[in-house]
Amino acid sequence: GENVGLHLPTLSVQEGDNSIINCAYSNSASDYFIWYKQESGKGPQFIIDIRSNMDKRQGQRVTVLLNKTVKHLSLQIAATQPGDSAVYFCAENGSSNTGKLIFGQGTTLQVKP
């Protein structure tokens, strides 16, 4: 079946610390994963994506790790800032080659000053 889930509904970190948000997926056919950030009152904003032929991809202050063996991906945010406070969703594009995205439930990141 298709299921993308996040391990923790809420993560609270101190400003300046690194944050790690986790996500598990169940569809072994999934080969494209995306992390989105959603701030209050806004639509999801693309952060970073990764294809299954990679196990790590880095962006500005963010890194996504993919472990296909255990069907797990994570989003690491370096030097977390107050502006990083938001809900983070992982998503996969499933086994169909269309624009459909399957989202996890989301993790709320709270950054303490």
Added chain:
Amino acid sequence: KAGVTQTPRYLIKTRGQQVTLSCSPISGHRSVSWYQQTPGQGLQFLFEYFSETQRNKGNFPGRFSGRQFSNSRSEMNVSTLELGDSALYLCASSFRGRRDTEAFFGQGTRLTVV
């Protein structure tokens, strides 16, 4: 370059009524997908349109329908509204709507059914 535009931003409707929401994708994007977001169910896929054709559909009742025009703008319609239809409706556009292309979301339309 302009982002994805959804109108209206907020809507209040009465049970039994119908509603039409609009989405203008990023210029050049041919795929438009619609999602329903609620606190309990999260983001749920409704349907996707590509070049005016519905290419994929989620598990929603037939009261939910959509269409796409030749300029790629899309509308979704919900008939016979129920209280449970209250949600944030999001649309996302992408260039070709394939599994490995980035999707951009609009701000959403907040629908409240009373």
